[in-house]
Amino acid sequence: EGDVYPGQWAFVVRGIYRPRDQTADPTIMMVQYKYVDERLRQEAPQRAGNIGWYIVRIANPDESAAVSETIDKLFENSSAETKTETERAFQQNFLSSASAVITAMNLMSFVIIGIILLVVGNTMIMSARERTHEFAVLKALGFSGGQLFLLLAGESLILSLMGSAAGPKGWFPIFYIKPETIMIGCVASLVVGLVAAIVPLRRVLTTRIVDGLRHVG
Numbered sequence: 001e002g003d004v005y006p007g008q009w010a011f012v013v014r015g016i017y018r019p020r021d022q023t024a025d026p027t028i029m030m031v032q033y034k035y036v037d038e039r040l041r042q043e044a045p046q047r048a049g050n051i052g053w054y055i056v057r058i059a060n061p062d063e064s065a066a067v068s069e070t071i072d073k074l075f076e077n078s079s080a081e082t083k084t085e086t087e088r089a090f091q092q093n094f095l096s097s098a099s100a101v102i103t104a105m106n107l108m109s110f111v112i113i114g115i116i117l118l119v120v121g122n123t124m125i126m127s128a129r130e131r132t133h134e135f136a137v138l139k140a141l142g143f144s145g146g147q148l149f150l151l152l153a154g155e156s157l158i159l160s161l162m163g164s165a166a167g168p169k170g171w172f173p174i175f176y177i178k179p180e181t182i183m184i185g186c187v188a189s190l191v192v193g194l195v196a197a198i199v200p201l202r203r204v205l206t207t208r209i210v211d212g213l214r215h216v217g
Contacts, residue, residue, distance in 0.1 A: 005036065007043040056084070113188060116163070121196040124156050128200035135204045136212025145205050152201050157193035164189035 011031070019026050033051070040048040058067050068084035075082045085093075095102070128135070135148060164185055207215075 005040065005043070007039055009039070113192065116160070117192050117196060120156060120159050120192060121199060123159065124152065124196050124200045125203070127155065128152065128204055132204075132207060132212050132215040136207065136209050136215070139212070140209050145201075148204055149197070149201050152204070153194055153197040156197040157190065160189040160193035160196070161186075 011029075017026070037048055056067070056071070058064060064086050068086075071084045072082050138148065167185060
């Protein structure tokens with residue numbers, strides 16, 4: 001039973017397609033228009049005989065402007081005027097109309113990065129505080145500040161890079177993440193991991209060995 005198209009519908013599956021491109025959606029169900037239109041004439045006559053858009057394939061892409069103008073002239077000054085444009089132009093117009101949403105998403109991404117930085121930093125601070133005695137032992141054994149930084153930074157980078165590796169897996173079929181975007185995400189994860197290790201490193205380096213050995217926690 002359909003929500004958009006009322007009535008009981010019966011279908012015969014003729015085939016299951018697998019998309020060639022990653023940006024194609026494999027969850028679309030394609031139905032013959034004649035069958036839908038016949039049912040609409042029975043269930044909702046006011047909606048029958050109408051369509052929303054056509055897809056026109058041309059042999060030479062350079063002639064797209066001329067073909068679009070010819071098609072629009074056929075329906076000029078009629079009750080069903082058309083606006084013919086290429087898929088790229090349609091997508092650009094759609095994105096320009098959604099510019100406010102895109103701007104909000106960009107701002108939200110910076111907020112999320114800040115939250116991730118706070119979470120990773122808090123985790124590293126708690127971890128360093130709990131291991132104050134262990135770091136004091138390492139300093140007593142002769143570990144330098146650079147070696148302690150490598151230990152803390154390595155742990156922080158593991159936490160941030162795990163999220164970076166799980167994030168761009170692509171859980172939605174319609175979205176395709178470019179390699180450049182993945183690289184930006186990895187760089188952001190590296191920066192977050194290194195910055196999150198600064199505060200606990202400062203605590204470890206400024207804590208005296210005697211105070212660290214006395215620490216219980």
